[in-house]
Amino acid sequence: MAAAATILHADLDAFYASVEQLLDPSLRGKPIAVGGGVVLAASYEAKAFGVRGGMPGRLARQLCPHLQFVGGHYQEYQRLGDAAIDVVRDFTPLIERVSIDEAFADVTGSVHLFGPPVDMAQMIRSRVSEEVGLPISVGVARTKHLAKIASQVAKPDGLVVVEPETELDFLHDLPVELMWGVGPVTKERLAEIGVLTIGELAETPGRSLERLLGRAVGGKLGALAWNRDPREIETHHRARSVSAQSALGKKPATAEVIGPTVRHLADRVASRMRAKSKAGRTVTVRVRFADLRAVTRSVTLPAAISATSILAAIAADLVAAALDDHSDEKVISLLAIGVSHLENDAALQLELPFELENEERRPGTEKGAARWVLDRAVDAVRDKFGRESVGYGSVALREGGSVPDDFRELAEKEL
DNA sequence: TCTGGGGTCCTAGGACCC
């Protein structure tokens, strides 16, 4: 006997744009976009003109001349996103929060309390609408993959239930790009062999898919097309990497540009690691050139680090190495720093005495330890007085950035 | 269409060890 459809996928519609329309009633019914240089979210009125998330602002304006750019209520995004997901949490503790505006829920054990899953989905939708004021779409199915597709089909502001008996009928008429894991490249590769729908994908031999897309992607898509989705709800997962990047427009690849940027990024990454009591062994940098081609350089250390100055020094070396290998490139458009191979750093969890002695006055103290103490001191001051109160001499960097730091803070928040 | 920021996972080749 087939299991019942008890997985919910709840997804707020056009989230940032809906929040802006909630906060400012004069924006309701109008084409708006959140963002500036790039569209972070578009209202459904804007989507009707072809405006999409991730689209350059200039293009969006061409498509929709009356498009109004709004935004900046980042605290509200977090608050309202949490409030909506908390409504789902009232029905089950088995929640997997995917992002600020989206979560899976397993309500198998809640049926005896709240009735069938479709009733719970409807209650969630009306409660989010009434208590939070935002439209939310819900998909209900037996697996995560189907529930996710169902919520996409349900949008905007809808509910779709996929009963176990109708799963393949539901799935096989849909275009392949609705599948989890099919992006632009995979869609194009499939189109080249005449595969446009999930049904056509299901009919394609597994060997052909693996040859075309690689073993992992081909195997996974083949399984999903036949509705075999082994994924379970994961209520918590730990971070595997921490990174930060900064788009630079077009800047000369000089020490004056690279030095401050690397320090700023290293500061962001390292302070976030310390806040989570993490340290990492692998440092990766990414350098993007004027033509948007990007290269990465990485190094794996014998011991994990989390000190800003050490990370900055290693990252600077890696950037220099990458530029050395591409000495014909004179202009860069992006720098990124990441740290992976994360470990829990027990030492970081200690409350250390708040002292700022310099290295010379601490005989026997290794430089790394002194730097680490300094970093912890900076973290503590920032906790008290705010992020801008102490810097590493690179605060003047912000003028070119198109995405406010508040938004970055939001994106990096533990969900 | 030349575009942000933070992530995850996969692939392929090479080094190294047993």
Added chain:
DNA sequence: TCTGGGGTCCTAGGACCC
């Protein structure tokens, strides 16, 4: 000295997701 096979780690790049 040469050779085989398996496993693991590292590095660079790429696709994808929100």
